[in-house]
Amino acid sequence: MGVPQNISATEDENSVSVSYNSWLLKHPSALYTFEHMMSIAKGKKIVVFLDYDGTLSNIVDNPEKAFMTNEMQKAVSEVARYFSTAIISGRGRDKVYGFVNLDTVYYAGSHGLDIAAPLQSPNYGDPKHQTRVVDGKGNEVVLFQPAKKYLPAIQKIFSALSEKTRSIRGVMLEHNKFCISVHFRHVRDEDFFTLEKMVNSVLGEYKEFRVSKGKMVFEIRPDMEWDKGHALNYLLDTLGYGSSSDVLPLYIGDDRTDEDAFKAIRNRGKGFPIVVSSTPKDTMALHSLCNPLEVNEFLIRLVKWRKNSASGKYFCQNLEGKIRKERQIVPVNFAK
Numbered sequence: 001m002g003v004p005q006n007i008s009a010t011e012d013e014n015s016v017s018v019s020y021n022s023w024l025l026k027h028p029s030a031l032y033t034f035e036h037m038m039s040i041a042k043g044k045k046i047v048v049f050l051d052y053d054g055t056l057s058n059i060v061d062n063p064e065k066a067f068m069t070n071e072m073q074k075a076v077s078e079v080a081r082y083f084s085t086a087i088i089s090g091r092g093r094d095k096v097y098g099f100v101n102l103d104t105v106y107y108a109g110s111h112g113l114d115i116a117a118p119l120q121s122p123n124y125g126d127p128k129h130q131t132r133v134v135d136g137k138g139n140e141v142v143l144f145q146p147a148k149k150y151l152p153a154i155q156k157i158f159s160a161l162s163e164k165t166r167s168i169r170g171v172m173l174e175h176n177k178f179c180i181s182v183h184f185r186h187v188r189d190e191d192f193f194t195l196e197k198m199v200n201s202v203l204g205e206y207k208e209f210r211v212s213k214g215k216m217v218f219e220i221r222p223d224m225e226w227d228k229g230h231a232l233n234y235l236l237d238t239l240g241y242g243s244s245s246d247v248l249p250l251y252i253g254d255d256r257t258d259e260d261a262f263k264a265i266r267n268r269g270k271g272f273p274i275v276v277s278s279t280p281k282d283t284m285a286l287h288s289l290c291n292p293l294e295v296n297e298f299l300i301r302l303v304k305w306r307k308n309s310a311s312g313k314y315f316c317q318n319l320e321g322k323i324r325k326e327r328q329i330v331p332v333n334f335a336k
């Protein structure tokens with residue numbers, strides 16, 4: 001009995017790695033194609049967008065404990081020194097800020113339904129959803145919250161789900177302000193369909209909401225035309241890059257709702273949509289990274305590239321009007 005099982009395990013592993021390798025041909029590793037990507041980015045402005053769970057932090061059993069490593073926090077902080085950087089998460093905005101804990105990045109929570117954007121002529125999206133507020137650090141920011149009118153209903157759905165799912169062991173509800181996550185990672189297989197029915201029956205009374213499935217989670221949110229892709233465009237616009245043809249948005253994410261951001265970049269016709277996955281999957285992303293460890297490495301490389309290209313540029317500019325003799329050196333140094 002043991003032998004055939006072993007053989008089939010090996011066959012399975014082989015076929016997984018064969019299909020992953022052929023998937024990689026379509027979605028090459030952003031680490032392997034880094035030089036090529038950066039050759040496209042030369043002289044352009046990269047704006048960095050990052051998902052949180054499964055991208056900056058590993059997927060873990062307890063959503064409250066999805067901390068990022070110190071190395072990752074340092075890498076994101078460095079990235080934010082050189083590039084405009086935003087985190088777009090399904091979590092509540094405050095919660096994701098609590099995990100990342102950096103004041104130099106912009107945050108969008110609730111799958112993009114809650115954006116704290118810089119105070120700069122916001123001309124994208126409906127102004128009635130925008131409020132000027134002073135954040136914890138005393139900076140004026142614009143809160144863009146297009147789903148505000150749904151807050152009372154979200155509260156009711158949360159209460160109804162808490163009541164209804166109480167009988168199912170392992171369910172965990174997470175209030176993400178404009179969305180609700182129903183985690184079923186710890187629900188027994190035999191209880192899954194009952195839970196799914198419960199979720200659908202509660203939502204049956206709230207037709208203006210939709211539910212999608214993420215990683216061991218039902219994600220409930222208002223059924224409106226606003227997603228992570230819209231949030232990416234909104235942030236680009238408020239950061240002042242809306243009409244610039246020199247901007248390359250770079251988005252790294254691992255889950256279904258990140259596909260909306262990949263799609264937005266594909267629609268712009270420029271930029272780097274990068275999916276985090278160690279298995280083949282349908283995606284609009286053009287590049288891939290295997291896991292948060294590779295994301296960390298990619299971010300470190302991005303910073304190094306930026307530092308080097310900045311010093312190269314500085315060298316050129318310095319040479320430009322001043323030291324004629326040294327100008328000859330430029331091509332040699334660049335070739336190195």
Ligand SMILES: O=P(O)(O)OC[C@H]1O[C@H](O[C@H]2O[C@H](CO)[C@@H](O)[C@H](O)[C@H]2O)[C@H](O)[C@@H](O)[C@@H]1O
Binds near residue numbers: 052062066174214255
């Ligand atoms: O857009 P994201 O930042 O990726 O958020 C999507 C959901 O992420 C979290 O859940 C997922 O990660 C948990 C921690 O690793 C894991 O336990 C859970 O099974 C995953 O689904 C978050 O808790 C959800 O609220 C977000 O919707």
